Amino acid sequence: MIVRFGFVAMSMQLENASPSRTMTMASFAKLADREAGLRRLERLAEENLGNTLRLLKHCKYMDVKVFRFTSKFIPLATHEALADWSPYEALAPAFAEVGDFVKEQGMRVSFHPDHFTVLSTPREDVLRHSTKDLDHHVRMLELMGLDERATCNIHIGGTYGDKAAAGERFLRHFAGLDGRIRRRLTLENDDKTFNAAETLVISEAAGAPMVLDIHHHAVNSGGERAEALWPRIMRTWQRPEANAPPLPPKIHASSPKSANDPRGHADYVEPGPLLDFLVAIADGTPAVDVMIEAKRKDEALLKLMDDLRAVSAAGGPVRIVDGATVEIGS
DNA sequence: ACCTGTCAAGTCTGG
């Protein structure tokens, strides 16, 4: 089984390379010239995209093929007070430049709209904002010229005291989305509400791939073993409706911050539990991509690769392929 | 140069 590792949004190694510089609404509102303010937001976005290109070049240097973009490229992009503003045309060349590099390098990229995007909501206004946010993310991928292998990962959302009803509402709202949005969505189990087994049922019903977060599963397992769910999770990645070739399943990996705060993310990733899981699924799984979600970002990935090199050198079930790829099992 | 409170957004819990 080929395992490619990736990381999220930013680098702890590159200096002054934030991809998510922003401006608060309070300081925007203070500006005398609104048009000049909008140009300034667009300049910030260009800077964020430029820094993302630097990050992608850094990925190339590290052999990293799997990367998640920040959701904060364009400050205040979907803010109600700026609804008349469309930054997309002005930013098209900067997005295209990022997309061209992704395609040149054959990278797998994604977004993870944050927890304000909730398709299980009973509130009409929240659904409208969520849909707008998803459209915003998909539009950025389209401006990059990336096909439907570039996805947006979301959680099922809140339960509002009735998980079954929330799940049904999610499916109804999901079905109501534009195909161009729907076909890019992946669904992830979370650490509080919809666990892996529950997310899997919804993924299957929606026809959307499921991202398995093994840390979330460790703290919200519902009594299931992730290995037992794996064959079904794998099948959700066949994506017959997508206008793009199939992708390897994706896994999120992080480690508990402490016994006190088991849901928090630690600086680095403990190799043990991750390796155990990968060994357990290696038979019958040709390839997976593993997103490292640790506080130390790319440094955590490099440290994990060091740990895996040590396992390999000690005769463990790991073969190092390159700086961010290993082979496990046969 | 460095520190602290705040930030557009949603949901859950506890009072």
Place this chain on the structure above:
DNA sequence: CCAGACTTGACAGGT
């Protein structure tokens, strides 16, 4: 019904 927690990088305003 409302305040605070959750979680996170970066701003904003202060020293």
